[in-house]
Amino acid sequence: MAGRRIDPAGLAGFAAALGDVEVVRRYATKVVRVPGSDCLWWTGAVSGRGHGRFWFADGRCIVAHRFAFGLQRGVQELEDARVLGHRCDNPLCQRVAPGHVVVSSAQENRREWAHRKEVAGSPLGDPRGARRRARALRDMARRDPREVAAELDRLRRLYGEQMQLPLG
Numbered sequence: 001m002a003g004r005r006i007d008p009a010g011l012a013g014f015a016a017a018l019g020d021v022e023v024v025r026r027y028a029t030k031v032v033r034v035p036g037s038d039c040l041w042w043t044g045a046v047s048g049r050g051h052g053r054f055w056f057a058d059g060r061c062i063v064a065h066r067f068a069f070g071l072q073r074g075v076q077e078l079e080d081a082r083v084l085g086h087r088c089d090n091p092l093c094q095r096v097a098p099g100h101v102v103v104s105s106a107q108e109n110r111r112e113w114a115h116r117k118e119v120a121g122s123p124l125g126d127p128r129g130a131r132r133r134a135r136a137l138r139d140m141a142r143r144d145p146r147e148v149a150a151e152l153d154r155l156r157r158l159y160g161e162q163m164q165l166p167l168g
Contacts, residue, residue, distance in 0.1 A: 006079070010060060015075045017056035017067075027054055027067055031094050032141050035149040039093040039100060040068075041141045050091040050134030065101045068094040085109045089116060089123050091134050092141075 006014060017023045030044035030052070042052035042064050052064025062070075065086070070078040073096065085104030086093055093100050104112075117124040126133040140147040 006062075011075060011079065013057045013060050014062065014070065014078075017060075018070055018075065023056055024071065027056075027064075027071075030054070030064070031068075032145050034141060034145040034152070036152055037149065038095065039088055039090045040095045041090075041137070041145065041148065042092040042094055043138055043142045046092075046131060046134045046138055048131050050130030052092055052094070065091075065094055065096075069096050069101060072096045082106070083109055085112065087112075091130060092137060 030042060031040050032043055034041050044064065045053040045055075047053050047063065053061055054064040054067050055061045056067060063084075065084055066078060069081065069084055073081075081103045083104045083106050084101050085108065086100065087098070087102055088095075088100045090100075095101060113124060116122050123133065128136070137148060140151070
C-alpha cells in the first residue's frame, strides 16, 4: 500500500506491543466505562484534535483508538485502515464496533463531521474546540466516570438522544 502511516520498524514494534501483556495492560488502565454510555472512554494523553494518544514503545506513539483497533483486528487490518471514524462523535471512544470506531475514509469522515457539526447540541460544534472538550471530558472520566454520566443525562434532557458527548 502506498503512503504507509507507520514505517516498517514502527509496524514491527507495534506488532510486538500488541503481543506484550504489559503494554496491553497499560493501555487497558487508561480506558474506563461510563454508566449509561456505550463508549469506552480514554483517560490518558490527548492530542490537539482531541483523540487519545498512547505510547506503545520508547519514542513510538499512536492514536489510542488505532491501538484499540489493532488489538481487536490485528496489525494488517490496521495498516489497511487509512482512516478510522467515530460514529459516536466521541474522539475519546475506544470501542471498535458499529456506531463507534469504524473503518472510514477521509472524505466520508469530513462529510459526516460537516453535517453533524450543524446539528443543535452536537458535540462537534462545542465552542471549546476538540482538544479542550476532550481534555475536560477526560478529566471528568479520570475523577469519576459518574460525572460524565450525569452530564450525558443532562444533555439528553436538553437535546434528546442524539447527544453523545457533553458540551460545557
